[in-house]
Amino acid sequence: MKALPLQSHGIAASRLAIGCMGFGGSWDASEPYTAAHMKQLEEAVDAALSIGINFFDHADIYTRGKAEAMFGELLAARPSLREQLIIQSKCGIQLADGELPGRYNFSKQHIVASVDGILQRLGIDYLDILLLHRPDPLMEPEEVAEAIHTLKASGKVRHFGVSNMHSAHLQLLQAAVSEPFIVNQLHMSLAHRHFIDQGLLINRNEGSAVSFDPGLMAYMQMNNIQAQAWGPLAQGRYTGAAASDTTEAEQLAAQYIAYLARLKETSKEAILLGWLMKHPARIQPVLGTTNAARILACQDAERQAELMTRDEWWTLYATASGTHNPGIKSV
Numbered sequence: 169m170k171a172l173p174l175q176s177h178g179i180a181a182s183r184l185a186i187g188c189m190g191f192g193g194s195w196d197a198s199e200p201y202t203a204a205h206m207k208q209l210e211e212a213v214d215a216a217l218s219i220g221i222n223f224f225d226h227a228d229i230y231t232r233g234k235a236e237a238m239f240g241e242l243l244a245a246r247p248s249l250r251e252q253l254i255i256q257s258k259c260g261i262q263l264a265d266g267e268l269p270g271r272y273n274f275s276k277q278h279i280v281a282s283v284d285g286i287l288q289r290l291g292i293d294y295l296d297i298l299l300l301h302r303p304d305p306l307m308e309p310e311e312v313a314e315a316i317h318t319l320k321a322s323g324k325v326r327h328f329g330v331s332n333m334h335s336a337h338l339q340l341l342q343a344a345v346s347e348p349f350i351v352n353q354l355h356m357s358l359a360h361r362h363f364i365d366q367g368l369l370i371n372r373n374e375g376s377a378v379s380f381d382p383g384l385m386a387y388m389q390m391n392n393i394q395a396q397a398w399g400p401l402a403q404g405r406y407t408g409a410a411a412s413d414t415t416e417a418e419q420l421a422a423q424y425i426a427y428l429a430r431l432k433e434t435s436k437e438a439i440l441l442g443w444l445m446k447h448p449a450r451i452q453p454v455l456g457t458t459n460a461a462r463i464l465a466c467q468d469a470e471r472q473a474e475l476m477t478r479d480e481w482w483t484l485y486a487t488a489s490g491t492h493n494p495g496i497k498s499v
């Protein structure tokens with residue numbers, strides 16, 4: 169089995185990651201999380217560990233800090249967990265508050281202070297990986313470099329990466345920063361196929377509506393940067409979540425996924441994720457589910473990626489794209 173790019177940077181990361189955006193209850197800071205939220209988190213963490221998932225993705229903004237604070241409470245109750253886990257968080261987004269709009273901030277002061285807040289909420293001494301969450305149009309690469317140097321030298325962050333960035337953003341920052349950027353977290357799934365479409369539709373009119381840096385996947389592969397996929401379960405659109413705006417293409421793709429799951433005696437989640445993980449960039453899906461049973465349902469995803477034939481991969485892609493009907497009549 170080929171190693172993940174993360175593993176070649178000395179990080180013993182699992183093939184799947186757990187995204188922690190859904191933990192902590194509401195995004196209203198005045199509503200505290202409850203014992204029920206804590207139970208949900210602990211069950212999810214234990215389900216993940218039981219199938220070898222050791223990688224947890226946070227951001228300082230998730231449920232306005234509550235997701236990290238809850239996670240910190242769990243780590244405090246079970247201190248031996250810390251060394252079993254790879255903990256990643258992000259900073260650089262400031263949510264709208266009062267009269268100020270949502271905005272991005274890659275100033276040194278903001279990055280360094282954000283990490284202090286993250287470590288304090290999580291109750292830990294260091295982050296394994298810090299991602300810069302979304303590109304700040306006002307970013308000064310030298311200032312970002314200073315922030316990264318300070319965090320690395322203090323031991324507060326071991327590795328660095330980015331999220332939602334072009335290859336040009338990565339190159340601009342990397343030219344100033346001596347630490348390698350080893351992750352780029354992007355929206356990628358069967359429902360959000362720009363990362364595939366951009367390469368396929370090159371030089372075609374249909375490609376004009378596609379929003380993805382054409383060179384990005386190749387750039388990450390060439391530079392050993394881990395592609396992480398946010399939104400990999402497509403909010404359950406193909407695996408059973410009720411959605412009032414489901415399209416015919418989504419219904420057909422869901423039927424084909426259910427058919428493959430029956431055929432291969434696995435879960436629908438494993439087929440859906442297998443499609444994403446078959447990509448040669450060795451994409452690491454960041455699962456957004458807060459449900460322990462759904463985490464367990466993802467266990468077989470890597471094996472399904474290996475078993476998925478090229479014909480099945482293309483049938484799933486074309487069906488989800490609305491250009492093909494696989495002719496599956498019943499689920």
Ligand SMILES: NC(=O)c1ccc[n+]([C@@H]2O[C@H](COP(=O)([O-])OP(=O)(O)OC[C@H]3O[C@@H](n4cnc5c(N)ncnc54)[C@H](OP(=O)(O)O)[C@@H]3O)[C@@H](O)[C@H]2O)c1
Binds near residue numbers: 187
């Ligand atoms: N870098 C970025 O800009 C960025 C942006 C967004 C998210 N993220 C990260 O990526 C992670 C995943 O993102 P995501 O939450 O958008 O992705 P996701 O994994 O595609 O979706 C998870 C959501 O779908 C629901 N779901 C999945 N299957 C379902 C089913 N069969 N029936 C009903 N509901 C179902 C889950 O509900 P249950 O909890 O009930 O299972 C959960 O609310 C986040 O946690 C976060 O760590 C990063």
